[in-house]
Amino acid sequence: MTYAAARAAIGDSEFDRDTKAVGRAGEPGTYDIELSPGWVIVSAINGGYLLAVLGRALREALPxxxxxxxxxxxxxxxxxxxxxxxxxxxxxxxxxxxxxxSLFQRDEEGREVERLRVIAGYADLDAMPTEVRTAARPPDMPAWEECLDVHGGPESGVIPGSTALLDRLDLRLDPATAGWALGSPSGAGEMRGRLGLADGRDHDAISLLLAADALPPTALDLGLKGWTPTLELTVHVRSRPAPGPLRVAIRTRNLAGGLLEEDTEIWDSADRLVAQARQLARAPR
Known part of the structure; x- marks a missing residue:
């Protein structure tokens, strides 16, 4: 099986519908949104989806x-x-x-609770200088059809809880970093995969925010099982991605004090480094 041609268009896909916030009349800069259960993983909404929600709201608010x-x-x-x-x-x-x-929700007693806070810088990617000087190289991983489909495989049941997020993704893991799914983690703290959206929508700058937190946590490759909640996530978008699936490579080099970092590179189908990310997460207990 090869990667299917795009079916849903950018601006008219499930991802677009689920990240769209509606501005409040008479309250500039304030938006209402219904967070979709389709982006839940384990017991909470995926952090990359939430970042995309706020990233899209800021796109509406900024010039x-x-x-x-x-x-x-x-x-x-x-x-x-x-x-x-x-x-x-x-x-x-x-x-x-x-x-x-900032994103707010009501708790069980009706009090408003801040869920996450974002600060960002925006520009026009099409107006950025085109010169590239880099020592980075695309990750070496097997072809799309040789990677491990996460849907229904043994890896889908490693962490108890909801896997609704996986139904919105077309995610294929590099077998070299998926040994944890068969009970044989490498211990290297690496995760690599090819990433598309399930409805065939191509990626854009906003969906790169989702991609930065879409793969299974590297804690699994370290032999740790359980929820790995994100505490902080920073994404640098470097270029608008070409059509087709992304290649995502993540590495953790240090777990200390119950916390681990993940350094992420996101490459497009034209072999360009289109985004970089770093997050700090709490290691499974």
């Missing part, structure tokens, strides 16, 4: 279209259901603008 650098602090676990996003423009310039956004 520039594309996130260039965006950092999120995850304060409390978000749940499917209604939420409010409040954005603030911090600075606007000719080539870049900066803003911040």
């Amino acid at each position: 520039h279209p594309d996130p260039i650098t965006i950092t999120a602090h995850y304060l409390t676990a978000s749940a499917p259901g209604p939420a409010v996003i409040r954005t603030q423009t911090v600075r606007t310039g000719r080539s870049m603008s900066s803003g911040q956004a």
Whole structure:
């Protein structure tokens, strides 16, 4: 089986519908959204989906279209259901603008709780200089049809809980980093895979925010099982991705104090490094 041609268009896909927030009349910079249960993994909504939700709201609030650098602090676990996003423009310039956004939900007692807070810089990727000087190289991994399909395989049941997120992704893992699915983690703390969206939608700058947190955690390759909640996630978007699936490579080099970092590179089908990310997560207990 080979990767299917795009079926859903950018702007008209499940991802677009589920990340769209509606502006409140009379309250500039404030948006309402229904967080979809389709992006839950284990027991909470995926952090990359949440980052895309706020990233899209900031795109509406700021004069520039594309996130260039965006950092999120995850304060409390978000749940499917209604939420409010409040954005603030911090600075606007000719080539870049900066803003911040927070997502709020109501708790069981009706009190408003801040779930995550983001600060970001936006620009126009099409107006950026085209020169590239890099020592980075695309990750070496098998062809699409030789990678491990996560749907229904043994890896899908390693962590108890919801795997709804996987139904929205077309994710194929590099077998060299999927030994944990068969009870033989390598211990190297690496995860690699080819990533598309299940409905065939091609990637754009906003979906790169999802891609930065879409693969299984490297904690599994370290032999650790359980939920690995993200505490902080920073994504640098370097270029608008070419059509087709992405290649995502993640590595953890240090687990200490119950925390681990993940360094991520995201490459497009044209062998360009289109995004980089780093996150700090709590190791499974």
